[in-house]
Amino acid sequence: MIEGILVEGLIYGILALGVFITFRILDFPDLTVDGSFPLGAAVMVKCLLTGIPLWISFIIVFICGGIAGSITAIIHNKLKVPSLLASILTMLMLYSINMRILKAPFVSLNKISTLLTKFSTLITPVTTDRAVSYLLIFILIVTVLIIILNNFFHTDLGLALGALGDNEQMIISQGMNPEHLKIIGLALSNGLVAIAGSFIAQYQKFSDINMGIGVVIIGLASVMIGELVVKSNKIIFLLSRVILGAIIYRGILFLSRPLLIYPTDHKLFTGILIIIILAVTALKKKGSSNG
Amino acid sequence: MVKLKNINKIFNINTINENHVLKNINLEVNKGDFITIIGSNGAGKSTLFNAISGNQPLTSGEIFLNSNNITFVKEHLRSKYIGRIFQNPLLGTAGKMTLEDNMIITRSKGFKKLKISLNNKIRNEFKEKLKILDMDLENRLKDNVGQFSGGQRQALTLLMMVLSNPELVLLDEHTAALDPRNAQKVLDLTAKFIDEYSLTAMMITHNMEHAIKYGNRLLMMDKGEIILDISGQEKSNLTVEELIQKFHDIRSENFINDETLLS
Numbered sequence: 158m159i160e161g162i163l164v165e166g167l168i169y170g171i172l173a174l175g176v177f178i179t180f181r182i183l184d185f186p187d188l189t190v191d192g193s194f195p196l197g198a199a200v201m202v203k204c205l206l207t208g209i210p211l212w213i214s215f216i217i218v219f220i221c222g223g224i225a226g227s228i229t230a231i232i233h234n235k236l237k238v239p240s241l242l243a244s245i246l247t248m249l250m251l252y253s254i255n256m257r258i259l260k261a262p263f264v265s266l267n268k269i270s271t272l273l274t275k276f277s278t279l280i281t282p283v284t285t286d287r288a289v290s291y292l293l294i295f296i297l298i299v300t301v302l303i304i305i306l307n308n309f310f311h312t313d314l315g316l317a318l319g320a321l322g323d324n325e326q327m328i329i330s331q332g333m334n335p336e337h338l339k340i341i342g343l344a345l346s347n348g349l350v351a352i353a354g355s356f357i358a359q360y361q362k363f364s365d366i367n368m369g370i371g372v373v374i375i376g377l378a379s380v381m382i383g384e385l386v387v388k389s390n391k392i393i394f395l396l397s398r399v400i401l402g403a404i405i406y407r408g409i410l411f412l413s414r415p416l417l418i419y420p421t422d423h424k425l426f427t428g429i430l431i432i433i434i435l436a437v438t439a440l441k442k443k444g445s446s447n448g
Numbered sequence: 449m450v451k452l453k454n455i456n457k458i459f460n461i462n463t464i465n466e467n468h469v470l471k472n473i474n475l476e477v478n479k480g481d482f483i484t485i486i487g488s489n490g491a492g493k494s495t496l497f498n499a500i501s502g503n504q505p506l507t508s509g510e511i512f513l514n515s516n517n518i519t520f521v522k523e524h525l526r527s528k529y530i531g532r533i534f535q536n537p538l539l540g541t542a543g544k545m546t547l548e549d550n551m552i553i554t555r556s557k558g559f560k561k562l563k564i565s566l567n568n569k570i571r572n573e574f575k576e577k578l579k580i581l582d583m584d585l586e587n588r589l590k591d592n593v594g595q596f597s598g599g600q601r602q603a604l605t606l607l608m609m610v611l612s613n614p615e616l617v618l619l620d621e622h623t624a625a626l627d628p629r630n631a632q633k634v635l636d637l638t639a640k641f642i643d644e645y646s647l648t649a650m651m652i653t654h655n656m657e658h659a660i661k662y663g664n665r666l667l668m669m670d671k672g673e674i675i676l677d678i679s680g681q682e683k684s685n686l687t688v689e690e691l692i693q694k695f696h697d698i699r700s701e702n703f704i705n706d707e708t709l710l711s
């Protein structure tokens with residue numbers, strides 16, 4: 158239960174932070190996520206199996222995700238195609254690339270030392286419960302990420318990214334190239350998503366070529382649930398509520414397990430959940446404009 | 449200071465929808481000019497501004513700024529020295545962000561750095577500047593700009609643009625979407641800033657009285673051409689009736705029927 162809801166909620170929360178940056182801050186609906194998430198997993202597995210030190214592996218994962226996002230941004234910028242098409246193209250190409258990295262549809266990390274196994278060993282004096290140790294490390298990681306992102310979005314560059322999603326003409330009028338900002342934003346977003354993918358691989362102890370299918374929707378559902386429960390115009394709350402949304406999403410999924418008979422049922426479930434959230438949001442809007 | 453040489457803009461070239469919107473325009477804007485521009489809907493006024501600001505490429509012709517050829521310079525690079533305000537007050541500011549965040553973005557032009565500039569010293573600077581507007585915005589730094597009225601947003605855009613020291617200011621019916629009281633307020637501020645900061649400006653308006661009252665030079669555009677260019681004493685003595693008569697003489701069409709110009 159701790160693992161299923163809190164730990165997975167926190168890991169998918171990192172993914173949802175990436176989705177939040179593109180869908181909400183940049184107003185750039187980006188489906189690259191479905192490719193950059195398994196990319197992060199594949200690259201991490203490859204690095205660990207090759208014996209590359211952990212911290213370098215994480216940097217490589219982030220950079221690979223960043224490159225994937227940049228490619229989507231460049232396709233969109235240079236060919237003037239809509240964000241959805243540009244990102245579907247990258248997502249499609251990443252499927253083949255992920256396969257080339259893994260060289261098999263399924264690669265196990267069994268008996269390989271990961272950040273999670275290392276941390277669990279490290280804190281055995283405190284707790285021997287694996288779930289608790291996982292929970293601790295992900296609380297730590299997510300807190301640090303939120304602090305970093307909160308600071309980033311308070312820098313002049315971060316504010317410019319916010320303005321870009323709000324009003325692109327303003328960015329141009331202020332002498333900035335929106336194309337460059339989009340590359341930065343998408344790189345950051347997909348870098349985070351790849352990091353999330355690499356954590357899932359370490360958590361599940363395997364990487365699977367198909368693990369990315371539909372994750373963008375999981376991220377989006379988390380973002381939307383967060384928006385439903387917390388209202389604010391402060392970036393720190395906007396970031397935190399994404400995590401909260403991701404945990405609630407896991408909770409809902411966990412509680413509805415009796416309904417989900419096939420392992421693939423959760424996709425139908427997530428779709429219906431999003432439709433319900435959209436309907437509730439629309440109703441709320443209607444209510445507030447009437448009242 | 450700004451020179452347009454044989455500018456042509458043709459939309460949908462070589463199709464049945466071909467539309468020759470700017471026809472061989474030649475214009476020299478002198479430093480310190482405050483030019484008002486009038487002309488019926490579809491005359492090509494906004495297209496002229498799009499050409500100068502780099503928002504749309506020319507079909508042919510050249511644009512010079514201080515004898516630099518900027519014909520192929522991208523819009524975001526031109527905006528470092530050309531300030532532009534649109535009719536839509538929402539285009540100048542980011543509504544989902546706070547006033548202070550907006551002002552950080554407009555505080556300096558060009559690419560933004562990875563550092564946090566906003567602090568109390570800067571906030572006080574912002575407050576001092578906002579007091580000039582006399583709209584009580586200095587007490588609303590933490591409010592989202594989306595909560596402000598169109599007039600407040602346009603005044604804000606104007607202030608931030610002026611403070612960036614533009615070499616040329618383009619105002620495209622920037623008061624047309626405001627209610628009369630706010631429109632007058634923004635127009636007064638415009639005239640005040642242009643005068644105090646000795647700006648070079650071009651202002652499109654559909655109000656002939658304003659076109660006559662403000663500025664030192666008046667252009668009239670029709671069907672993609674500048675058909676009238678009056679300045680100095682001749683302009684200050686002008687009346688609305690004379691302006692209509694002049695159009696009539698040039699185009700031998702009945703100007704009075706053109707309701708858009710008289711509105």
Ligand SMILES: Nc1ncnc2c1ncn2[C@@H]1O[C@H](COP(=O)(O)OP(=O)(O)O)[C@@H](O)[C@H]1O
Nearest residue numbers: 459467469487488489490491492493494495496
């Ligand atoms: N992006 C565009 N694509 C095609 N035609 C355009 C475009 N922008 C303007 N036009 C056409 O150019 C003509 C002049 O428009 P515009 O410059 O906006 O006129 P004004 O500002 O003087 O009212 C109009 O016929 C308009 O339909």
Ligand SMILES: [Mg+2]
Nearest residue numbers: 493494495620
């Ligand atoms: Mg116009």
